[in-house]
Amino acid sequence: xxxxxxxxxxxxxxxxxxxxxxxxxxxxxxxxxxxxxxxxxxxxxxxxxxxxxxxxxxxxxxxxxxxxxxxxxxxxxxxxxxxxxxxxxxxxxxxxxxxxxxxxxxxxxxxxxxxxxxxxxxxxxxxxxxxxxxxxxxxxxxxxxxxxxxxxxxxxxxxxxxxxxxxxxxxxxxxxxxxxxxxxxxxxxxxxxxxxxxxxxxxxxxxxxxxxxxxxxxxxxxxxxxxxxxxxxxxxxxxxxxxxxxxxxxxxxxxxxxxxxxxxxxxxxxxxxxxxxxxxxxxxxxxxxxxxxxxxxxxxxxxxxxxxxxxxxxxxxxxxxxxxxxxxxxxxxxxxxxxxxxxxxxxxxxxxxxxxxxxxxx
Amino acid sequence: xxxxxxxxxxxxxxxxxxxxxxxxxxxxxxxxxxxxxxxxxxxxxxxxxxxxxxxxxxxxxxxxxxxxxxxxxxxxxxxxxxxxxxxxxxxxxxxxxxxxxxxxxxxxxxxxxxxxxxxxxxxxxxxxxxxxxxxxxxxxxxxxxxxxxxxxxxxxxxxxxxxxxxxxxxxxxxxxxxxxxxxxxxxxxxxxxxxxxxxxxxxxxxxxxxxxxxxxxxxxxxxxxxxxxxxxxxxxxxxxxxxxxxxxxxxxxxxxxxxxxxxxxxxxxxxxxxxxxxxxxxxxxxxxxxxxxxxxxxxxxxxxxxxxxxxxxxxxxxxxxxxxxxxxxxxxxxxxxxxxxxxxxxxxxxxxxxxxxxxxxxxxxxxx
Numbered sequence: 001x002x003x004x005x006x007x008x009x010x011x012x013x014x015x016x017x018x019x020x021x022x023x024x025x026x027x028x029x030x031x032x033x034x035x036x037x038x039x040x041x042x043x044x045x046x047x048x049x050x051x052x053x054x055x056x057x058x059x060x061x062x063x064x065x066x067x068x069x070x071x072x073x074x075x076x077x078x079x080x081x082x083x084x085x086x087x088x089x090x091x092x093x094x095x096x097x098x099x100x101x102x103x104x105x106x107x108x109x110x111x112x113x114x115x116x117x118x119x120x121x122x123x124x125x126x127x128x129x130x131x132x133x134x135x136x137x138x139x140x141x142x143x144x145x146x147x148x149x150x151x152x153x154x155x156x157x158x159x160x161x162x163x164x165x166x167x168x169x170x171x172x173x174x175x176x177x178x179x180x181x182x183x184x185x186x187x188x189x190x191x192x193x194x195x196x197x198x199x200x201x202x203x204x205x206x207x208x209x210x211x212x213x214x215x216x217x218x219x220x221x222x223x224x225x226x227x228x229x230x231x232x233x234x235x236x237x238x239x240x241x242x243x244x245x246x247x248x249x250x251x252x253x254x255x256x257x258x259x260x261x262x263x264x265x266x267x268x269x270x271x272x273x274x275x276x277x278x279x280x281x282x283x284x285x286x287x288x289x290x291x292x293x294x295x296x297x298x299x300x301x302x303x304x305x306x307x308x309x310x311x312x313x314x315x316x317x318x319x320x321x322x323x324x325x326x327x328x329x330x331x332x333x334x335x336x337x338x339x340x341x342x343x344x345x346x347x348x349x350x351x352x353x354x355x356x357x358x359x360x361x362x
Numbered sequence: 363x364x365x366x367x368x369x370x371x372x373x374x375x376x377x378x379x380x381x382x383x384x385x386x387x388x389x390x391x392x393x394x395x396x397x398x399x400x401x402x403x404x405x406x407x408x409x410x411x412x413x414x415x416x417x418x419x420x421x422x423x424x425x426x427x428x429x430x431x432x433x434x435x436x437x438x439x440x441x442x443x444x445x446x447x448x449x450x451x452x453x454x455x456x457x458x459x460x461x462x463x464x465x466x467x468x469x470x471x472x473x474x475x476x477x478x479x480x481x482x483x484x485x486x487x488x489x490x491x492x493x494x495x496x497x498x499x500x501x502x503x504x505x506x507x508x509x510x511x512x513x514x515x516x517x518x519x520x521x522x523x524x525x526x527x528x529x530x531x532x533x534x535x536x537x538x539x540x541x542x543x544x545x546x547x548x549x550x551x552x553x554x555x556x557x558x559x560x561x562x563x564x565x566x567x568x569x570x571x572x573x574x575x576x577x578x579x580x581x582x583x584x585x586x587x588x589x590x591x592x593x594x595x596x597x598x599x600x601x602x603x604x605x606x607x608x609x610x611x612x613x614x615x616x617x618x619x620x621x622x623x624x625x626x627x628x629x630x631x632x633x634x635x636x637x638x639x640x641x642x643x644x645x646x647x648x649x650x651x652x653x654x655x656x657x658x659x660x661x662x663x664x665x666x667x668x669x670x671x672x673x674x675x676x677x678x679x680x681x682x683x684x685x686x687x688x689x690x691x692x693x694x695x696x697x698x699x700x701x702x703x704x705x706x707x708x709x710x711x712x713x714x715x716x717x718x719x720x721x722x723x724x725x726x727x728x729x730x
Binding site for chain 1: 535538686
């Protein structure tokens, strides 16, 4: 039994040592914390101004997408695609991309914290959750770090949001694109995501409004695929059976348009029923090549990242503020003006066609 | 090494088979003491690795040893560390609980739902505690009273509890929890630099450490992990202790659910999905034998330091995040491989020295 007594004493003793070490570690480092804050404040002043553009160079800018290994964000961020990091290197800043591997706040927040710890001057973030990131982003802003969100916003917890496309433009332009394909006449239907999806319903609202311009086009049905490939396929097949005279389908969801394209990709329907909506080029390439889909929309993620980088550098250089009416130049994309709620709009949706689709890989 | 253990087949075999084989092992009685020897050595190695991780962190980033970074480190790994403690006791007892992250998710969903229904926070905490106890009790009863293998039971409840989380909250996200709670992800405990989760972990580690290493219950947990039949014949209430362990695990995971929800200010049904694997990884890295009967709380504390320190250091050094999985996964493989390699070597050496044919059951795979 001696052995077990020794064991009994040993474990709590070492635990005590371990916990005091932990405590000591934290208290001894509290002094270096103040030096860390002063380091970051001095870091913001180290950025030297380039007289021509009035923008500082050498700023530490961290691009933090929802997750890494996501082709959409790779396009938005990478140097090769002309995204955020390309813009940052052109401006002479020190840009880097970081995030977690899963698109969750628990995975993204440590990357944001690490960027703050590393003395960031600006963060460009696509929020995995509008509220979960707030405390962390607010602590960054309290340290004087510029916070720009792109793709997915965290309202009230950032200096500026770069909006990829306006709700109105997406809704109206999809109707226009479809109208062109079906000569502005015939029955049409919508394959949406979930019936409760806020963005989908807002887009559909603008579609209905835009349809008033086309008296010969009739919206006969709205079905919901719940962003599930199987459900979306079933509801599309149901549409075709119920409405044999259907001329066109709009699916403002990447899952829905893909499922609908697969259903239409048979000799029976190909070329007879037009399909458009929001899709990603990689998933739609096959259907554009074989003529099932003529054109569809999305924004260009590389331009979104590029614009976010310019906005962040302009803000961090204090060349502009985030109030409405301020304007700045974003390199090849031209001039932009800050709108209401400190939001900058990238522009009308990008239309992918046979001619340009091969340039995109996401 | 441990000749008594070599005579045992790997775990998972039904008791009827192992009982007969265990009877052939004459040194079973001294197994408890010898079982701790390699564990001690493992923890020494782990301590060296922990120091190496800290040195690596300090060398590669001037920010590694700042209080702000220590806070981040603790806050990001807090729930994993807390859930690893009851998991350690369960694995030592020869069982496993894979439903821990789902209990966390269910608790988070319940917290979000009740808060959105304007329940007072204190009442919500009571409900969460009851929920955790019931979830753990359900696991425990299925394992001990119905006699189902814990691996299968908790894979089942992993899905079940996650499903209940989805039913409770649907696809809604609840956020905007009240002020003192939703700041625990960024604000330390007043007048300190410690996150709440780290302090809770240290307190729980002390409690679990004392229970495991300094009480009769703790010794019985080792005994039932090393040999459930021997423990039963020694008069240990195996079923009762194991059920209690599952209940404690449920309670602790439910509490971790509240921490997770407040830290991220988000209650959503898929919170911490897949986290059970990180918890098991930390426990195995701690040198706790997946076959039961071996392991210590100090090992878990060291493993948490290695795990959290490494993740944080890699984040700070611009290390490709996709590759951190390779580093932590590799470390885990080494942690499982090294003790077994030593055992294999020991067996081979013993065989060579004895120069006589050993009974087949005693040498196992080493002879094939």
